[in-house]
Amino acid sequence: MTELKLTPKQEQFCQLYIELGNASEAYRQAYDADSMSENTVNRKAKEVLDNGKITARLEKIRKRHQSRHDVTVDTLLAELEEARRAAKGDGTRRPQANVMLSATMGKAKLLGLDRLSILQAKRYELEIEKIEAENNEDDDNTVQINIVRVGKDAN
Secondary structure: OOOOOOOHHHHHHHHHHHHHOOHHHHHHHHOOOOOOOHHHHHHHHHHHHHOHHHHHHHHHHHHHHHHHOOOOHHHHHHHHHHHHHHHHOOOOOOOOHHHHHHHHHHHHHHOOOOOHHHHHHHHHHHHHHHHHHHHOOOOOOOOOOOOOOOOOOOO
16 A cells, blocks of 8 residues: 655644544644634535545554554453452462552542542451451461450440
8 A cells, every 4th residue: 555645734634633533623723724714614624534645544543543542441450450469469478458459449440439438448358358368377267356345334
């Protein structure tokens, strides 16, 4: 396939159109349109979009952007979960609670669940896991919890 020969302004229009998603605004920024009416700018932008070389260049840019942006919420969640599990460890080393919490918070933000109460609950869960891991170092599956009563009913 031969290389498309566009003018610098046409190339700028293409880049701006992909970035902005608005042909008229891309036209305003790429071309000298200060003295043009809104209708003229809209018509000129449409003419540029109807140019076959512009259409081909836009398609090429879109394909390049798509491959670069094949990152989805699902792929990000999977990466964060992988980081969380790695930080949790395989039992041969101490879990990295801060890393686990950061990964969990990242997942919550992606899903729009990053309210304080949800994060506090996860932080407590991670702290419990950390305490359990520390207490299970001797392979004893029980956790001793001491409750101390304070006050009038302490007897």
